[in-house]
Amino acid sequence: MTGDFEACYRAVQSRDVRFDGQFVTAVASTGIYCRPSCPAVTPLRRNVRFLADAAAAQALGYRACLRCRPDAAPGSPAWDQRADLAGRSMRLIRDGVVDREGVSGLAKRLSYSERHLHRQLTLELGAGPLALARAQRARTARMLIETTSLPFAEVAEAAGFGSVRQFNDTVRRVLGASPRHLRARAGRPPAATGWLVLRLAVRPPFDPAAALGFLAARAVRGLEEVGDGTYRRALRLPGGLALLALEPRPDHVVLRLQLDDLRDVASGVERSRRLLDLDADPAAIDAVLRRDPRLRPLVDAAPGLRVPGHPDGVELAVRAVLGQQVTVAAARGLCERLVRRHGEPLAAPLGSVTHAFPTLDVLREADFRALGMPGARADALRALTTALAKGDLTLDPGADRGEARERLLRLAGVGPWTASYIAMRALRDPDVFLPTDAGVRRGLAAIDAPAEAARSWRPWRSYGVMHLWAAPAADLARAAA
Secondary structure (H helix, E strand, O other), rough: OOHHHHHHHHHHHHOOOEEEEOOEEEEOOOOOOEOOOOOOOOOOOHHHHEEEOHHHHHOOOOEEEOOHHHHHHHOHHHHHHOOHHHHHHHHHHHHOHHHHHHHHHHHHHHHHHHHHHHHHHHHHHHHOOHHHHHHHHHHHHHHHHOOOOHHHHHHHHHHOOOOHHHHHHHHHHHHHOHHHHHHHHHOOOOOOOEEEEEEEEEEOOOOOHHHHHHHHHHHOOEEEEEEEEEEEEEEEEEOEEEEEEEEEEEOOEEEEEEEOOHHHHHHHHHHHHHHHHHOOOOHHHHHHHOOOOOHHHHHHOOOOOOOOOOOOOHHHHHHEEEEEEEEOHHHHHHHHHHHHOOOOOEEEEOOOOOEEEHHHHHHHHOOHHHHHHHHHHHHHHHHHHHHHOOOOOOOOOOHHHHHHHHHHHHHOOOOOHHHHHHHOOOOOOOOOOOOOOOHHHHHHHHHOOHHEEEEEEOOEEEEEHHHHHOOOOOHHHHHOO
8 A cells, every 4th residue: 555655645634543554654854653543743745655564664764653652553454465475474573483583484484585585575565574573573562561560671582682782772763762761651550460461452343242252152162261251262382382361342452461481472462463353454345345235234234344363273274174064063072072182281271271282293193083073084184284294284374375275185185165264264364265164155045145246255255254154044134135
């Protein structure tokens, strides 16, 4: 969008919150960059540049606005939508790969040279991978400074800085204030409880009940639970186990994290955002889906409906195969048995959450037939876990979606529904359709639409699927009447 100056400037003039996170406004006369909805006086056209990411503004010497806090805005929806090198890179950078593995590790995951990667990202985004990772660290640092009572040395470690001095210098340069000043401006943070309590930004509209309802229907006992308006689960992050609790609200999400390794904060935040699809652009999605008069009543009844992702691609893939040709409840039961037999018990359970999902090494040795499933499905699970363990198949945020789907379809026992469902939730592909899915067929019949109607929903067919799944058949019939 940054290529359309007039559209960006109109968004700034109207202070349109829908565009927060999609671009930043760099103002030459003040040396700061803002989110589009900044309440300050609209800058003159001649003083404005629109940039794709905060990192590009920082590379040009701009500081973040202390008034509108652009680093606290929702993330750009482009990075979930785009399947190119820039999109794949940004998903991995947001997950903390550069902090853990360096630029060489990022380039290796993407199968490109460091030089080519730097050149392409600079061309596309105005900043290279190191600058993009530094901007990510600054965002994480600001969130921890303003919303927790962690000592600044621990904030520096959690945000991925190599030293407290580097942390202080970066915060002052990027955010235009010292960590102490930022914390004082934010007010008194909550007292330490052993949990990090963070606030995740949401691009409205957002329906908390719909998000929790989807997760509750699929919650695996022992691994996850939904209750009191909160989703809880155990999760394996790069540095160790984590417990997370997500409380979705219409205008934000409260995230509570308990980590084995503080350096997993950025990864925990990013995976939580993916789980609830918080960076989606509901206005753009709904505008396309509403063009179909048969689907329009469902979109109007549930504006901003999200496609829940998943924080662990391996887990989602295993659960997808377990769910082949059975009901959601039956798939949940099979997964409960798997977690009970092979999951890792937690030292301190969280409510009814008692286990973490089995590791890939454990899954490779598991007797899937003993779970009570057909032999063909057990063989498919064996083929899947072997391919993942050998590295023949990758389902992390930077995976090439087309290549991953092709490799999934080569596995014995993995068909188009399974490969597409994995692409939709684990790989965050926004344009997946499931024509053979029973729930999709019922939804299409209820609104009297053929499967071919979904062609007009591109590039947001995954969201169309969610609308068909979300409403009971009786409600669909009334909406279509």
